[in-house]
Every structure is written in structure tokens, then in C-alpha cells.
Amino acid sequence: MxxxxxxxxxxxxxxxxxxxxxxxxxxxxxxxxxxxxxxxxxxxxxxxxxxxxxxxxxxxxxxxxxxxxxxxxxxxxxxxxxxxxxxxxxxxxxxxxxxxxxxxxxxxxxxxxxxxxxxxxxxxxxxxxxxxxxxxxxxxxxxxQTAFRFPSAAGEFETAARTGIFSRLLKNAIVALPxxxxxxxxxxxxxxxxxxxxxxxxxxxxxxxxxxxxxxxxxxxxxxxxxxxxxxxxxxxxxxxxxxxxTGMKRWSRTPGYWFDSRRYYFTKTHGPAYALAATLARVAGQTIWGLRRLLQGKPQADPDHFLRDLVAHSFGPGLKPRKTASPLTATPR
Incomplete structure (x- = not known):
């Protein structure tokens, strides 16, 4: 060597x-x-x-x-x-x-x-x-796509709504960047x-x-x-x-619970419980708009089965109990 x-x-x-x-x-x-x-x-x-x-x-x-x-x-x-x-x-x-x-x-x-x-x-x-x-x-x-903005309530709405007018209005909140x-x-x-x-x-x-x-x-x-x-x-x-x-994400027929739990914990840790709730409500509103477009315009299913129901189910209740904020690193920096 x-x-x-x-x-x-x-x-x-x-x-x-x-x-x-x-x-x-x-x-x-x-x-x-x-x-x-x-x-x-x-x-x-x-x-x-x-x-x-x-x-x-x-x-x-x-x-x-x-x-x-x-x-x-x-x-x-x-x-x-x-x-x-x-x-x-x-x-x-x-x-x-x-x-x-x-x-x-x-x-x-x-x-x-x-x-x-x-x-x-x-x-x-x-x-x-x-x-x-x-x-x-x-x-x-x-x-x-591997370049992103931080998630926000506005970004949650835009992601779920999938509608041009909202994407243009909220262009600075879109999470995934070109x-x-x-x-x-x-x-x-x-x-x-x-x-x-x-x-x-x-x-x-x-x-x-x-x-x-x-x-x-x-x-x-x-x-x-x-x-x-x-x-x-x-x-x-x-x-x-x-x-x-x-993880098998590309083959998900239903989003696993840990994805919803991680999403909720992220918003709670970074912005607090009230903001986490607002982000969930924004996502629900966006999902509702897309659901109406599917009903009226024949838009395709864009999320795994029961996504909205699972989102709501994982957004209320005790949530994740924090474990380690960060593991101690035993090696000594030079």
C-alpha cells in the first residue's frame, strides 16, 4: 500500500x-x-x-x-x-x-x-x-433529483395538489429543485x-x-x-x-408507517407541534384538490393506496418518542 x-x-x-x-x-x-x-x-x-x-x-x-x-x-x-x-x-x-x-x-x-x-x-x-x-x-x-429545499407547509400543499396554478404561486416553496x-x-x-x-x-x-x-x-x-x-x-x-x-420504495403499494412517522417528527423537531399540524393540514388540503381533479378530470392515482388515510392516522396521537439526538462519536478529531 x-x-x-x-x-x-x-x-x-x-x-x-x-x-x-x-x-x-x-x-x-x-x-x-x-x-x-x-x-x-x-x-x-x-x-x-x-x-x-x-x-x-x-x-x-x-x-x-x-x-x-x-x-x-x-x-x-x-x-x-x-x-x-x-x-x-x-x-x-x-x-x-x-x-x-x-x-x-x-x-x-x-x-x-x-x-x-x-x-x-x-x-x-x-x-x-x-x-x-x-x-x-x-x-x-x-x-x-437530489437537490432540494427544506420542506415547509407551503411545499407540502404544492407537492400534494400537483396543480399548475398553485405550483406557479408557490414556486419558491417547491421542495425538489431542477x-x-x-x-x-x-x-x-x-x-x-x-x-x-x-x-x-x-x-x-x-x-x-x-x-x-x-x-x-x-x-x-x-x-x-x-x-x-x-x-x-x-x-x-x-x-x-x-x-x-x-427500502423497496419504487415498489410500494402502500407507504410504510415509518415514512409518515419520520415526516411528522421532522416538522415537529424543526418547527414545533403547531407547525407540524399546519403542514399536515396543508398536505390534506392539497391531497383533497388532487382527489377532486381525479374525480372530475380523470387524473391518475399518484400516491400509494390509502395515502391520505394513513397520513391522517399517523399525524395525530403521541408520535415518535425521541431517542438519540445524535450518537456520540468516539474517535477524537485531529
């Missing part, structure tokens, strides 16, 4: 029952880390299907474990995406030191050769930037390929483990923004992403 100096990156690759994809992603990440100081840690998120053993054996057979560039560890429970990433961040570098940057990578995402270096170099050059995210495209080469062609500051971006400044994480903490899936990176970016950190979209950094392999 060639010793490298300079700012270090810990790439965290989270696996949940996708060992073959995880190994493919790790291979791409190793190539992208070729000239980047740091390591890769694969975290098996308590898959319970032999994934950990499969990945570890394959990594051993390929000589990765002896390279000093890759480790395979296991979480003792599946607390969701954020909890699994917290495990990886807490692992730090093999030396016990903290890296300068954490790079979060989905198991179904495959970085191009310069992707990790591009994000690292951007954060080095922009000290107020806490996050840098990639241009993401699918197997078909088409770009995925894919930027240039490097652009945004509110938040998806965690499929996302680099975080370690100093920021040690200041504000890691992921809030109350979220199981969805809204966790949104809340982390929101918390960071309140502390003065910026989030940027860096199109020079590129990954191919299959999307929703572990």
Missing part, C-alpha cells in the same frame, strides 16, 4: 441485505479512493441474513482486508440509515483518529473515479461548507453520495436516530444550517445509483 498524506476521508458504506451490490459498490469506492488518503468501512446494519459473513469472506478473498484500506464491521441492531451511518462515523479510522471528512455511500451507488476527490477538494476549498453532494444518475443515464448544471448551494441533498465535514459533525452531532428511514439527512442539514453550515451540490462529482434497493 502506498502511504498517502493530506486530509483524510472515511468512506462509510452501509449494507442491509444487499451483499452483492455492497461488494460492487465497495469495488467502485476503492477505485475512487485510489489517490485519496483514508479508508473505507463497510457497516452491516444487522442484516441477519448472512450478509456480514458473505461480505467479509469476499473482502478477505479479494485481499481488501489486508490492504489497510477497508474494514467490515457489524452493527448490533438495525436502527435505520442514520443509526448505521453513526456506527460508521463512530468507528473512525483504524488508527483510532478521526478523519477530516466522512463520505456516505449507499450500497446501490457506484462512484466514478474522481467522485470522492471532487467532494473532498470542494470542502477543503470552502470552509463554510459542511456538506457536498454528487450528481446522481440512474442505469439509464438520466439524472435523479438538477443544477453548476455547483450550487442548496438546502439539503440525498445521502446516497454525500460528504460531511468531520468538524461540523463533532459540533452538531451525528444523525438523529429517532428517524428510522427518510428525513434523517434533511434534519441533519437543517440542524447544520442553523449552526451556520452550508450544503452544496457538486455536479463534477458523479455516481450511478440504482435507487431504493434496500
Amino acid at each position: 502506498i502511504a498517502m498524506t493530506g486530509p483524510t476521508v472515511l468512506t462509510i458504506l452501509l449494507n442491509f441485505r444487499t451483499p452483492d451490490l455492497t461488494l460492487r459498490s465497495a469495488e467502485a469506492a476503492l477505485a475512487a479512493m485510489e489517490h485519496v488518503a483514508g479508508e473505507i468501512v463497510i457497516v452491516d446494519n444487522d442484516s441477519g441474513d448472512g450478509s456480514f459473513e458473505t461480505i467479509r469472506a469476499a473482502a478477505e478473498a479479494r485481499g481488501w482486508l489486508g490492504s489497510g484500506r477497508l474494514r467490515v464491521i457489524a452493527s448490533d441492531h438495525n436502527g435505520g440509515f442514520g443509526a448505521g451511518m453513526n456506527v460508521g462515523m463512530a468507528a473512525g479510522l483504524a488508527s483510532g483518529a478521526a478523519p477530516d471528512f466522512y463520505y456516505l455511500l449507499n450500497s446501490d451507488a457506484f462512484p466514478e473515479a474522481g467522485t470522492i476527490a471532487a467532494l473532498r477538494d470542494f470542502l477543503i476549498a470552502h470552509p463554510k461548507a459542511g456538506f457536498a453532494g454528487s450528481f446522481v444518475y440512474g442505469e439509464d443515464g438520466l439524472p435523479h 438538477v443544477p448544471a453548476e455547483t450550487t448551494q442548496i438546502d439539503w441533498t440525498a445521502g446516497a453520495s454525500l460528504m460531511l465535514r468531520a468538524g461540523m459533525i463533532h459540533q452538531i452531532g451525528g444523525f438523529d436516530e429517532t428517524f428510522f428511514l427518510y428525513y434523517e439527512e434533511t434534519e441533519l442539514c437543517h440542524r447544520a444550517a442553523r449552526a451556520g453550515w452550508q450544503c452544496w451540490f457538486v455536479p463534477k462529482s458523479r455516481i450511478m445509483h440504482l435507487g431504493s434497493v434496500s
